[in-house]
Amino acid sequence: MGEDTKNGKPFGGPEWFWSPVTAAFTTLLIGGVAVIAGQPWLFPSLGPSIFLHVHKPNLESARLYNTVMGHLIGVAAGAVGVLLTGASQAPSVLSSQTMPLSRVGASAIAMGICLLVQQLLKASHPPAAATALLIALGGFKLVPSDMLAIAVGVGLIVLIGEPLRRARAGILFGDKRNK
Template structure:
């Protein structure tokens, strides 16, 4: 199948902007609705840049579904590993209790690990850096929250891939 030009490559800037904004709205609203129904945090900050990549730059390597899934998975694991290894469980999150040396170490180390692994695997996905900070800074750390984050990442990625494939005729 021949891929049609992505929205960035189209001459009509308003059409490309509407495509990206509209589909970002749809996918994040769907994710938020699932979160409301399950009473779990299915809408969190790093999903915004992910959907923006999917719909603003679908041709970009970082926009590939594999990159999003691997990137956020590595971010979740690295963030949780640093959070728990530094004994931050039971402490108020960095935004609530203030930034401490332990949170600085957890945050910086987890992003460095995420960057290292994604670079070695050749699967760039910059929003994964936000995912690792959300976890390593204690914002979302409980197992049900981490599972909700993983579910939301899968939903957003599948919806983004499906919509781009359906509307742009591309498979990645």
């Protein structure tokens, strides 16, 4: 963890305090902006992204690049899975409480592509696999408004979570370490 140069302790206090408070704060801000805008900008795969930013800020998977590229890859992987299997014609697993075979196939393809491309681009961000599944399972549809909701949600994570991550990790802006 980053240390306060004055007393050698991590910025923000002990972990038992920092992580839950900043995670709740980040979630509240994103949710509040979403409520005001009337948009679904707070969705399940953002929770693990918030977790990484505030609780494990030094992990490579918590970096800005990994967060943005990881979710972008997750969206693309989910879309490829849906398009290759025709799953867009099947009901959403989340609302129908059914598991159409096309959604299973879309999920398998999405997970394989997501992990492959994240590794190739050195953009590992495990929460983005959940984004791929949200698309493959029909939680998000391949329509501009849903894709925009994901982009804005991830953008809000970066806007709010990245400064918190850097503060906790002791990384100054402009510092080349762990960007």
